[in-house]
Structures are given as structure tokens and as C-alpha cells.
Amino acid sequence: xxxxxxxxxKIGFLSFGGGWTTVGLIREDLISNGYMTLDIFSNxxxxxxxxxxxxxxxxxxxxxYINFGFWGALLNTIFFLIPPILILYFFRLLQNNILKxxxxxxxxxxxxxxxxxxxxxxxxxxxPLFKEFDYRVVLIALTSxxxxxxxxxxxxxxxxxxxxxxxxxxxxx
Amino acid sequence: MFELxxxxxxxxxxTLGGGYAMVPVMIKFLEKKGxxxxxxFMEILTIAQSLPGPIAFNTSRLVGEKLxxxxxxxxxxxxxxxxxxxxxxFASYLFNKFSQNIYVKYYLKGIYAAALGLIFGIVxxxxxxxxxxxxxxxxxxxxxxxxxxxxxxxxxxxxxMVVLNYIYENGRVKND
Numbered sequence: 001x002x003x004x005x006x007x008x009x010k011i012g013f014l015s016f017g018g019g020w021t022t023v024g025l026i027r028e029d030l031i032s033n034g035y036m037t038l039d040i041f042s043n044x045x046x047x048x049x050x051x052x053x054x055x056x057x058x059x060x061x062x063x064x065y066i067n068f069g070f071w072g073a074l075l076n077t078i079f080f081l082i083p084p085i086l087i088l089y090f091f092r093l094l095q096n097n098i099l100k101x102x103x104x105x106x107x108x109x110x111x112x113x114x115x116x117x118x119x120x121x122x123x124x125x126x127x128p129l130f131k132e133f134d135y136r137v138v139l140i141a142l143t144s145x146x147x148x149x150x151x152x153x154x155x156x157x158x159x160x161x162x163x164x165x166x167x168x169x170x171x172x173x
Numbered sequence: 174m175f176e177l178x179x180x181x182x183x184x185x186x187x188t189l190g191g192g193y194a195m196v197p198v199m200i201k202f203l204e205k206k207g208x209x210x211x212x213x214f215m216e217i218l219t220i221a222q223s224l225p226g227p228i229a230f231n232t233s234r235l236v237g238e239k240l241x242x243x244x245x246x247x248x249x250x251x252x253x254x255x256x257x258x259x260x261x262x263f264a265s266y267l268f269n270k271f272s273q274n275i276y277v278k279y280y281l282k283g284i285y286a287a288a289l290g291l292i293f294g295i296v297x298x299x300x301x302x303x304x305x306x307x308x309x310x311x312x313x314x315x316x317x318x319x320x321x322x323x324x325x326x327x328x329x330x331x332x333x334m335v336v337l338n339y340i341y342e343n344g345r346v347k348n349d
Contacts, residue, residue, distance in 0.1 A: 015225045020295050028324050039281070043272060046284040047264045053188055053257020054227030061261040066269070073262055077254065084226025088234075091224065102343055107223060109338040111303040113331045116316040118296050123321065125289045137286040143284055144290030149297065156189035159287045164285015167276050 001068050004035055008060050011082030016114050019055035024121025026059055035067055038128065049063045051158045056080065136169045174229070174241065174248055181233050181252035186260075208240055219281055229234070229253055247263045 007029045011022050023045070036044070048058035055075060064076030129137055139159040140162050147158045184202060188195045196218065203209040217239065221231035230250060237249025271277050316334045320327050 012333055013225060015227065015327060016223075019227055023268055023292075025324075025327055032324060039272070039278075042281040042285045043265075043268055045288050046281055047261060047268055049189070049288075051257055051260040052188055052266055053254075053261070054229045057227055057230065057254065058261050061258050062265050063263050065265050071257070072260065072325050073177075079325075079330065081226065081230065081254075084224060084231060085234075086338060087225055087226075088231070101339075102319055102346065105339055105342045108303055109335045110223065110336050110340065111299070112309055112312060115299050115303070115313055116320070116331065116334060117327075118292070118299050119313070119317050119319055120327075122292050122296050123283075123317070126293055128285070129289070137282070137289070140283055140286035140295065141233045141290035144287040145294045148294035152195050154189065155291050156194060159284055159291065160189075162287030163280035163283040163304065166281070166286065167279045170279040170282055171276070 001072060003033060004030075004063065004067060004072070005075055007033065008063075008076050008080040009082065012080045013057070013087070014113075015080075015084065016110055016117070017057055021059075021114055021117040021121060022056055023059065024124035026056070026063075026116065027124050028120075030063060030085075035063060040066065041117060046163065047160070049156050077089075136166075136173060139167055140169070174244065177237065177241065177245060178248050178252045181237070181249045182256060185229070185233075185253040196232065199232065203236065209236065213239070246266035309338060312338055 007026075011025055011029075015022050016024065026037075027041055031038065031041065043060045044059055045055075047062055048055045051058060057080065060076045060080040061073045063070035064074070067076075143165075144155075144158050144162055147153050148155055180202065184195060184198055186199055200211055200214050203214060204211060214236070217235045218232060219227075221228055221235055224231055230253060233253040234250040235244045237245035237247070239245075241248070268277075312334045317329050319330050
């Protein structure tokens with residue numbers, strides 16, 4: 001269990017720029033350490049999207065729960081949140097020194113870090129498609145991309161509805 | 174304090190999709206209660222976004238702190254975490270019972286596909302939302318390749334690339 005907690009502790013430090021950036025990392029780490037199979041990971045994503053709460057916290061809770069029950073869920077969630085809590089604390093302590101740093105350049109550099117992480121997430125999610133190409137997956141992915149980038153529909157609803165589209169497409173086509 | 178707890182509990186329980194869905198609800202709510210102006214909230218949001226951690230969690234924590242100090246921070250962040258925590262535990266219990274069902278499997282595959290599209294959209298937003306130069310592109314490629322090579326490199330690679338980019342851009346500004 002300690003290994004699982006450390007994975008989420010590490011990811012806590014990297015959770016810049018919104019939850020989805022770290023989802024790929026979580027996926028790779030969990031699968032390579034045997035805490036999760038591919039199928040269960042999709043479960044985790046859908047449960048996280050069907051329920052309230054930030055996706056990364058939801059994943060931490062879910063993974064902790066299926067592997068080690070209630071206490072696994074609780075500890076995992078706490079370990080994931082410790083780094084952000086600590087970093088804000090140090091940020092306050094060092095505020096004067098941070099002001100000497102160039103804020104814009106720092107932000108721009110952190111954005112580079114976020115770009116690396118989100119690229120990893122994309123690669124991680126493309127893997128199953130490379131293994132076994134399925135045009136129906138591409139079709140749903142393109143539709144959801146369009147809805148996300150061109151409309152203001154809450155992505156959570158797009159994801160929930162896509163499940164039903166999935167039932168229709170994969171069953172009848 | 175009680176009111177603060179229940180307000181954040183309610184906001185958290187009612188918004189699907191995490192931080193970005195929660196933010197507009199929170200602004201309206203805080204304004205209606207007269208606790209905070211939109212401008213003050215936006216300042217908090219900027220800090221919440223530039224620190225690590227889920228936006229919903231960071232924002233609630235900072236709003237609580239601004240309103241009631243350290244106690245407020247604890248009350249608000251705990252209130253935001255509780256609803257998703259228990260809903261997830263309940264949902265995973267239910268879900269695991271039915272996960273062998275073929276329709277559930279199709280449903281999950283549909284969700285995987287939608288998540289793929291969503292992530293592609295986020296990639297484009299994050300890439301567009303910053304200035305690129307030759308060094309940054311090189312750092313991006315080296316970073317991605319070394320993490321692909323070994324997953325354990327992710328934290329050192331992240332820090333190294335951010336620091337290198339900072340040093341380079343800082344040096345360039347000073348030379349001008």
C-alpha cells in the first residue's frame with residue numbers, strides 16, 4: 001500500500017494545470033505496478049466523471065478503495081493533497097523571494113512542464129488505439145473533441161452521453 | 174462557520190466535472206451571499222491555477238482562508254472533499270458488481286473514446302496558451318522522450334525542464 005500512496009504523493013507535486021494533465025501519469029504508474037488493469041482504469045475514469053469532484057482526487061479515492069478498501073481510499077486522497085498544501089505553505093513563506101523571480105517567465109516555464117505532462121496523458125490514452133484500431137472510437141473521440149473546443153457544454157455531460165453512444169455503436173455496428 | 178461548511182459542501186456535491194465546472198457556480202454563490210466580489214475571487218483563482226493541486230480544492234481553500242483565516246481554509250477544503258469521496262466509494266461498490274456486463278463494457282469504451290477527444294482538446298488549449306521558441310520545443314521533445322523511456326523520471330524531468338527554460342528566458346531578458 002505504501003507504494004501506491006507514494007505514487008499519488010509524487011503525482012500531487014505534478015498536478016499543475018488542471019486534473020487531466022496527470023491522468024496519463026496515474027494510468028502508467030498504476031498499470032506498471034499492478035494496481036490496475038486497463039479495463040478498470042476506464043471504470044475509474046467514468047466513475048470520476050459521473051460523480052462530483054476533481055478527476056485526480058476522484059481517481060485517488062477510487063484506486064485506494066478498490067485496492068485497499070475504505071482506509072486505502074482515505075489515505076490515498078490525503079497523500080495526494082499533501083503536496084499542494086505544503087507547496088502553498090512554502091509559497092507564502094518564500095513570497096518575497098518569489099517576487100524577485102520573474103513571474104511571467106516562471107509561469108511560462110511551468111506551462112512548458114504542463115505541456116510535457118498533458119502530452120504524456122495523450123500518448124497514454126492513444127496506446128490502446130494503436131494496439132487495436134477502432135474507427136468507432138475515433139468517431140466518438142472526434143465528436144467529443146469538437147464539443148469540447150467549439151461549444152460551452154460541460155465536458156462531464158459529453159463524457160456521460162458518450163457512454164450511451166458507445167453502447168449503440170459497439171453493439172450494432 | 175457552519176454556513177460556510179454547508180455552502181461548500183453543497184457546491185461540491187452538485188457540480189459534475191471538477192474545477193472548471195465549479196468555478197462559475199462559486200462566483201455566483203459568493204457574490205449572492207455578499208462574501209466576496211468577483212474581482213477578489215478572480216485573484217484567488219489565478220493563484221489557485223498556478224499552484225499544483227486540483228483547482229476546486231485550491232480555490233475553496235483560498236476562499237476559506239480569505240474569509241475566516243486558517244480555520245476557514247480547513248473548513249472549506251474538507252467540505253469540498255467529503256461529497257466526492259463518499260460518492261466515489263459508493264459508486265465503485267455498485268460499479269464493480271456490474272463490470273462484467275457487456276453493455277457496461279460498451280459504455281466504458283464509449284467513455285474512453287470521449288476522454289481521448291477531451292484530452293486532445295486540452296492538449297491544443299495548453300499548447301496554444303503559451304509562447305513557443307526553438308529551445309522550448311526541444312525541451313518538450315526531450316522531456317516527453319525521457320519520460321517515455323522511464324516513467325520514474327517524471328518528477329526530475331519536470332523540474333529540470335522548467336528550471337532550464339526559466340534560466341534561458343531569464344538570461345535572454347537580462348541581455349536585452
